[in-house]
Amino acid sequence: MAEYDWRLAIEGSGEPLVLVPGMDGTGRLFYRQVPLLARSFRVATYALRNDASSMATLVDDLERVIVAVAPETRRATVVGESFGGALAMSFALARPGQVDRLVVLNSFPYFAPQFRLRLARYGLGLIPWGALSLIRRATAFRLHSAHTHRDEIRRFMQMTAAASRAGYLNRLQLLMSYDLRGRLHELRPPTLFLAADQDHLVPSVTQARLMAARVPNATVRVLEGHGHICLIAPDVDLAEILSSWRTTSPTSVP
Secondary structure, eight states, X not given: OTTSOOOOEEEOOSEEEEEEOOTTOOGGGGTTHHHHHXXXXXXXXXXXXXXXXXXXXXXXXXHHHHHXXXXXXXXXXXXXXXXXXXXXXXXXHHOGGGEEEXXXXXXXXXXXXXXXXXXXXXXXXXXXXXXXXXXXXXXXXXXXOTTOOHHHHHHHHHHHTTOOHHHHHHHHHHHXXXXXXXXXXXXXXXXXXXXXXXXXXXXXXXXXHHHHHHSTTEEEEEETTOOSBOTTSTTOOHHHHHHHHHTTSOOOOO
């Protein structure tokens, strides 16, 4: 994968698990969850490329990450957040034999209304890039969980400062042709849909329940009191959530 800086990092030991980043495209934002997960899993984080020609390109990249973290079985639990959830579901449809379990957080099978994507791309193309951090600060109360500590939000701002305009524009463009609504019934791995009930960016609970109604062997868990960016909140523990869910869901069959 020399064609782009994928910043692959692997920690822990145990069953392989891949964390798929959201719109910011950086695996660094899983910083709070990785140490908790690494006690039970071999955890891989990575960065999304900024110039993908299609979602299929990102699917191919994710396959390489799974091979890196699980070279013998080439299978892993795949966890995707927001845009990463869209990519994780696309991967599970394209490479079903490589997904043991699928976890989708605050995501969707189709982004509607589409004009919001066009408006976002137009706005990002116009605003001075340096002003984005000011916009993030002004909108933090709508994106983060209400009880996320200000230091965690500050750290989030610092980590996302390196995100590129090209990456955002590229991923917004990919979402304009993304639509899995007619294929949800084809998802085969045991699937957990996590949805924050205070998500002001995506109607996560509605979307999670819609998807779970169409996906075989699906479970929904609502994260009460949380916003769209909830993995840095003090009381969201993916390791605990996965442990609880795994005791009631079988592993998918190759």
